[in-house]
Amino acid sequence: MRGRGPRSRRHHRGRWRVLARVERFAEPALLLLLRERPAHGYDLLERLPELTGEARVEMGNLYRLLRGLEEEGLVSSEWDASSAGPAKRRYALTPAGERLLDHWAEALHRSQERTARFLERYEERR
Amino acid sequence: MRGRGPRSRRHHRGRWRVLARVERFAEPALLLLLRERPAHGYDLLERLPELTGEARVEMGNLYRLLRGLEEEGLVSSEWDASSAGPAKRRYALTPAGERLLDHWAEALHRSQERTARFLERYEERR
DNA sequence: TCTTACATGTGTCTTTTACATGTAGCTACC
């Protein structure tokens, strides 16, 4: 089974593991990291696990996501050759991006309540 | 934009609405409903919104999901012509399905903690 | 020189989801 998609269950010791991830969670995670301080892609890649847990985001998908956010005007970027090493593209959050982050926070709060109701109902007749 | 996929943002009053749903949440919702009592597809379709919120599951996808669960031995089914109306396929949870529901509950609990950490960090510098 | 780490990408396939449509039995009503 090559190139398997975003399934919640994963092969692990001969079984499937349930992950229960929030859809597109990498997006609000990026927005939050960028609100704290501007950063370049590779830096974000290393800091994302603080928010997403062990699940590491694929490099390629991260850069695609960043470009998508920029096309929608949610982040802005510019080449930064000031520091050592290869040139970096430094991303920063725009006001529109900050508003989207606020919407994400509200949605995540509602998601928390939904999941809490589910778990309560699950425990009821355990 | 026809046949748009499971994006977190949705067109709504000229903007995109963030949903922050848990991936494949319909699966644990089905398992929980079936643990409470055996049921047929159409019945489950009407009771699912109790758990998933306003977001209703597509009929076609629901039947596909049920067949998938049956192929994996997580639910069992049999035709039921006893009640009025067209014949129904009555689904019931298997022991394997009950174990999967337990794994989902654990995963959802971890998801709650991840999201709580995110929201804390979001509120820190609001 | 060769390797390793940093940094930014593209190609391509599978899975998941949304939405439209198809089929058929049962019931009620005229």
Place this chain on the structure above:
DNA sequence: GGTAGCTACATGTAAAAGACACATGTAAGA
């Protein structure tokens, strides 16, 4: 007895999202 409408199950298709492989180039150090 015909037909309208509801119930119930099912397939077809396309787009979004994610997984993974791979390409390109810079720079530091053994």
